Amino acid sequence: MQAILQQIHIEAQALFGRGHVASYIPALAQVPPRQFGIAVALIDGSTHAVGDAHTPFSLQSITKLFTFVLALKLVGDDLWLRVGREPSGAAFNSMVQLETEKGIPRNPFINAGALVITDILTSRYAHLDIALLGALRRLTDDPDLDWNARIAKSERDTAHRNMALAYFMKSYGNFVNPPELVLDNYCRQCAIEMNCAQLAQATMFLANSGLDIGTTERPGEQFLTPEAARRVNALLLTCGAYDAAGDFAYRIGLPVKTGVGGGIVAIVPGKGTVSVWSPELDAKGNSVLGAFALERLVQLTGWHHD
Ligand code: GLU
Numbered sequence: 001m002q003a004i005l006q007q008i009h010i011e012a013q014a015l016f017g018r019g020h021v022a023s024y025i026p027a028l029a030q031v032p033p034r035q036f037g038i039a040v041a042l043i044d045g046s047t048h049a050v051g052d053a054h055t056p057f058s059l060q061s062i063t064k065l066f067t068f069v070l071a072l073k074l075v076g077d078d079l080w081l082r083v084g085r086e087p088s089g090a091a092f093n094s095m096v097q098l099e100t101e102k103g104i105p106r107n108p109f110i111n112a113g114a115l116v117i118t119d120i121l122t123s124r125y126a127h128l129d130i131a132l133l134g135a136l137r138r139l140t141d142d143p144d145l146d147w148n149a150r151i152a153k154s155e156r157d158t159a160h161r162n163m164a165l166a167y168f169m170k171s172y173g174n175f176v177n178p179p180e181l182v183l184d185n186y187c188r189q190c191a192i193e194m195n196c197a198q199l200a201q202a203t204m205f206l207a208n209s210g211l212d213i214g215t216t217e218r219p220g221e222q223f224l225t226p227e228a229a230r231r232v233n234a235l236l237l238t239c240g241a242y243d244a245a246g247d248f249a250y251r252i253g254l255p256v257k258t259g260v261g262g263g264i265v266a267i268v269p270g271k272g273t274v275s276v277w278s279p280e281l282d283a284k285g286n287s288v289l290g291a292f293a294l295e296r297l298v299q300l301t302g303w304h305h306d
Pocket of ligand 1: 062092093111259261285
């Protein structure tokens with residue numbers, strides 16, 4: 001595995017310069033673009049990493065995966081009264097479908113859907129950031145895991161479109177809390193930072209029928225039921241890469257979640273997880289080198305055939 005990752009690292013560097021770092025969140029525009037890290041965590045507990053796999057990056061939309069899982073654990077199938085589970089085929093921050101579909105977002109991973117999920121969690125937790133960090137610190141075994149206040153503020157100061165989405169949904173009765181409060185929580189959530197090795201570890205439960213494998217100090221924990229984990233993976237496969245979900249399924253064929261910080265996490269059910277990070281994005285907001293690396297990884301390991 002280490003040799004495969006090293007080969008991918010070398011090949012991927014040829015693609016530097018083909019994308020652009022996200023700039024609509026001003027603080028993200030300052031991230032040095034030519035970075036690349038990849039980590040593979042396997043169910044046997046081993047982790048393999050190369051490049052900048054231990055450099056923390058902004059998770060952004062990858063946090064939507066964790067908030068969705070928390071909401072599913074809290075409210076179960078009632079969640080589907082407020083958000084759909086179909087790919088949107090539209091940009092992650094699009095407003096168009098919300099009008100024809102009467103304020104019900106297509107899925108939990110586009111911005112409108114993620115805002116509804118954060119609204120649900122805001123009703124349940126007085127301090128959502130602390131609740132979310134608590135779960136993520138446990139999954140990564142890192143008590144220092146945190147959100148980046150500078151990036152959260154930068155997004156919050158410029159969150160005009162997300163605020164518009166929230167108010168629009170409120171006009172249809174699909175938003176409970178004040179949009180300002182939910183946006184505060186949402187921007188903190190998106191600003192959580194992890195490195196590739198941590199992200200691979202934190203998502204291991206999705207590759208392992210809902211069971212987080214734990215560490216030598218901490219026993220494993222059934223984080224989700226096997227049935228729920230299977231369903232989360234189905235949604236990640238169909239909706240995890242914005243309007244490039246079809247292309248990702250074709251090229252990579254694994255459940256994934258991408259973020260505009262340049263991270264992508266991929267789940268290989270029964271085997272492990274892969275986390276890759278490189279800040280330069282394509283036109284749809286997905287990491288150029290990240291998508292390439294995952295495509296090469298499934299080619300070189302044959303994981304997509306299993
Ligand atoms: N915080 C970002 C936003 O709401 C997340 C987008 C993303 O990573 O796709 O615009």
